[in-house]
Amino acid sequence: MQQVNLGMIGGGTVGSGVFHALQLNGPLMASRIGVKVSLRKVAVKAFDESRPYAIPRSAMTTDWQNVVRDPQVDVVAELVGGTTLARAIILAALELGKPVITANKALLSAHGEELFAAAQQHGTNLYYEASVCGGIPIIKALREGFVGNRITHLYGIVNGTCNYILSRMKHEGADFAAVLRDAQVQGYAEAEPSLDIDGHDALHKIGILASLAHGFWVNPKHIYVEGIRAITRADIQFAHQLGYTVKLLGIIKKFERHGPQARRRPSGNPAAGSHIQVSVYPTLIPNKHVLAGVDHVFNALFVRGDIVGDTLFYGRGAGKDATASAVLSDLADAALDLKFGTKHRVPPFVPHERKGAVVSIDEVVSPYFVRLDVKDVPGTLAKVATIFGEAKIGISSVIQPEGHEGASVPLILMLHDAPNGAVSSALKKIARLPVVKSAPVMIRVENFG
Numbered sequence: 001m002q003q004v005n006l007g008m009i010g011g012g013t014v015g016s017g018v019f020h021a022l023q024l025n026g027p028l029m030a031s032r033i034g035v036k037v038s039l040r041k042v043a044v045k046a047f048d049e050s051r052p053y054a055i056p057r058s059a060m061t062t063d064w065q066n067v068v069r070d071p072q073v074d075v076v077a078e079l080v081g082g083t084t085l086a087r088a089i090i091l092a093a094l095e096l097g098k099p100v101i102t103a104n105k106a107l108l109s110a111h112g113e114e115l116f117a118a119a120q121q122h123g124t125n126l127y128y129e130a131s132v133c134g135g136i137p138i139i140k141a142l143r144e145g146f147v148g149n150r151i152t153h154l155y156g157i158v159n160g161t162c163n164y165i166l167s168r169m170k171h172e173g174a175d176f177a178a179v180l181r182d183a184q185v186q187g188y189a190e191a192e193p194s195l196d197i198d199g200h201d202a203l204h205k206i207g208i209l210a211s212l213a214h215g216f217w218v219n220p221k222h223i224y225v226e227g228i229r230a231i232t233r234a235d236i237q238f239a240h241q242l243g244y245t246v247k248l249l250g251i252i253k254k255f256e257r258h259g260p261q262a263r264r265r266p267s268g269n270p271a272a273g274s275h276i277q278v279s280v281y282p283t284l285i286p287n288k289h290v291l292a293g294v295d296h297v298f299n300a301l302f303v304r305g306d307i308v309g310d311t312l313f314y315g316r317g318a319g320k321d322a323t324a325s326a327v328l329s330d331l332a333d334a335a336l337d338l339k340f341g342t343k344h345r346v347p348p349f350v351p352h353e354r355k356g357a358v359v360s361i362d363e364v365v366s367p368y369f370v371r372l373d374v375k376d377v378p379g380t381l382a383k384v385a386t387i388f389g390e391a392k393i394g395i396s397s398v399i400q401p402e403g404h405e406g407a408s409v410p411l412i413l414m415l416h417d418a419p420n421g422a423v424s425s426a427l428k429k430i431a432r433l434p435v436v437k438s439a440p441v442m443i444r445v446e447n448f449g
């Protein structure tokens with residue numbers, strides 16, 4: 001049986017998971033693909049670091065160049081993380097014409113265009129299944145399974161930490177800060193949690209998926225992002241009362257203009273082409289929608305193709321074993337490509353829509369949940385409604401819990417479809433009303449229409 005030798009840089013959570021998975025299921029994989037994958041070397045920072053699965057000392061080195069430049073290494077897996085060393089490792093391997101596997105979404109988000117071009121230039125391939133949603137084979141689904149579809153909508157719960165926090169806030173009526181502290185103790189959130197809770201990890205993944213689905217490289221700077229820090233127990237409870245659940249949602253949607261807007265071009269877009277919304281923000285989704293039931297650290301993606309219709313993917317988005325499963329899938333593809341000499345059987349990322357553009361969040365239209373903290377005096381609701389009315393923004397429902405005259409009470413409003421820019425301007429005016437006691441909270445609503 002033909003043999004392909006793997007060299008790994010990184011033997012931590014993911015790297016040691018790959019080592020373990022290969023030991024467990026390497027023979028099964030070989031029997032399926034007709035190629036034996038053998039782990040030749042693993043580069044680590046320090047030999048005696050503790051790892052989720054022990055790797056024999058004899059397989060380790062502390063010099064990554066030893067792995068990449070070893071003529072016996074056919075495929076390189078970059079499992080180090082970060083954007084500096086990881087970029088150097090991948091470029092060095094690609095220059096040698098070696099296929100590379102990476103799990104590194106931060107790197108692809110920042111330098112993906114350059115790395116895919118380098119793979120193309122050196123006649124080799126860059127595989128990245130593990131970079132988005134760990135064990136869910138969403139990259140393969142978009143690249144291969146849906147190759148005959150235009151992806152019109154993609155909604156993703158792609159950050160396990162945020163989903164864990166929001167699920168516990170909903171089910172236990174707990175506060176954000178308390179759940180975050182507990183998540184850190186349980187190992188579901190980092191000591192420095194901002195990458196996750198401010199939405200940047202989700203942004204990296206959604207940018208990769210948007211680029212793949214729409215065929216032009218999405219600049220991460222054009223992706224609108226809001227995290228979950230500002231979500232309170234009260235927002236979650238009022239949302240529930242209205243029939244909604246709050247989720248941090250990555251949204252990739254073909255953008256369509258309505259009414260007078262239809263005659264205008266999107267900001268910064270010189271010509272016609274595919275215009276898409278690419279964003280990450282806390283979203284109210286109907287309780288009856290399947291994504292509302294995705295709890296704990298699980299990830300899920302709801303993908304709509306013009307031919308296939310609606311599809312759903314669910315699974316663990318991170319962790320040593322789920323992520324190792326994705327690396328093994330890439331390893332099998334790389335081994336088969338080497339076996340058959342088919343370097344670009346399925347190209348990693350094909351730009352086919354060079355005139356594509358991401359629209360500004362101000363142009364995106366949706367319904368809204370708004371929570372105001374107001375003084376309970378007659379005429380308050382009328383003042384707020386007047387400002388929305390002047391901006392041509394319709395109110396669909398109101399919740400105003402009874403309070404004592406003069407006390408601060410929440411005022412909850414559901415707004416009809418309106419552009420983000422118009423709602424933001426109206427809320428700035430509302431915030432200046434003397435009866436409004438703190439900054440308005442606005443959460444967008446998604447009805448999956």
Ligand SMILES: NC(=O)c1ccc[n+]([C@@H]2O[C@H](COP(=O)([O-])OP(=O)(O)OC[C@H]3O[C@@H](n4cnc5c(N)ncnc54)[C@H](OP(=O)(O)O)[C@@H]3O)[C@@H](O)[C@H]2O)c1
Binds near residue numbers: 010011045079085134
């Ligand atoms: N963890 C997950 O669940 C998950 C899920 C999806 C994607 N990813 C991505 O997978 C990648 C790896 O994540 P991870 O969680 O496995 O990280 P990790 O546990 O911190 O492992 C990093 C590995 O890189 C090694 N390393 C660091 N600097 C090195 C150097 N200069 N030379 C050689 N080796 C070096 C470390 O060596 P030592 O062991 O000696 O410290 C360690 O083995 C990241 O890009 C991450 O975003 C992770």
